[in-house]
Amino acid sequence: MRSNQGAMSAFDYKDVIQEGDLALVWVSRDNIKPIVVDPKAMFNTRYGSFSHSSMIGKPYGSQIAIRTKGQNRFSFIHVMQPSAELWTLSLPHRTQIVYTPDFSYIMQRLNCNPSSRVIEAGTGSGSFSHAFARTVGHLYSYEFHSIRYEQALQEFKDHGLENVTLTQRDVCSDGFLIKEGNNTSFDFAKRSIKEVNIHANAVFLDLPAPWDAIPLLDEVIAKNEKVGVCCFSPCIEQVDKSIEILEKCGWKNIQMVEIQGRQYESRRQMVRTLDDALERLRDVKRRKEEGIERRKKMYDAVLKDEPAGEDSIDRPQPPKTKFNPFGKGIRVKEGDEHYQWKQVTRVEPEIKSHTSFLTFAFKVVDKTRYLNE
């Protein structure tokens, strides 16, 4: 991931793990942890400790294995290079976040590309900010919570996201203009301007009351190109209110979308016949009867003061149940050619997506065509 200005970012492509890198340790699919590689540090898991020094010099994506404490087994992790998608799954949560299924769709609908100038409010945990920073020309992100603002500021600096300007602001009351003297990462000392020319052509609002911010967008959006806005709202009442204001403010092509990602897993399932079911019932009955008989013999032996259980030891064991397609039994590997299989799909029960309604709208302020330009 490149912060789109040529400068090195922690997300730039690299082959080999080096000291000081931000790396993402994949323990399991829902346990991915960010680390800064330090030769003196250890990465601790419940299965054991992995030294960072064992990672240095290995290619990204490598598996690092250790012998599990007290057991003759191995446990392992994978060391991954950060990407916007993996960062979203591993970042420290300060708020609810936008996940990949939503942010990829939103960026596509807002036509985000390296020439885009994007407004984002609020910054929150910076999940979407990282995805924007990889793709767009410049991101203007706003956060009113002072601690979250400071944390995001430090994080973006550590990750080298140089195409992001972060401003501490309540956008609903104070709008989006960035002026000298504001609490912002924009470096006015380096430029001889008093106010930033934002000219945003894409806007993303993840706020509890986007309708208060929408009327304030006019002073910062581009006038001579098509501008897209997306409001991310969890309930339909918020969508209603936003649409009302969008229409009042001259936004067109308003459309609401809900992303419902589902992952389908393809697998084979053993074909179970009626004969299998009947055989299973017969087997249960046979074992039950044998058990009753054995217990009766044992009681009789106790009553007669004979050595108990002798008979049960010598007794021939009932034949082992073959594979039982309705419960426990001998394990059969999926696809074993001795059995019949059918292809089925299974839906993953949980998906990582903060399901919200996405309201899109577009606006062209100046519709004049300059044919002789």
Ligand SMILES: C[S@@+](CC[C@H](N)C(=O)[O-])C[C@H]1O[C@@H](n2cnc3c(N)ncnc32)[C@H](O)[C@@H]1O
């Ligand atoms: C749900 S979080 C945003 C999460 C973010 N999209 C992400 O992917 O990590 C919403 C954030 O908006 C901030 N916020 C709420 N109202 C605001 C306002 N009027 N101006 C600026 N920020 C605001 C909150 O402090 C919070 O951090």
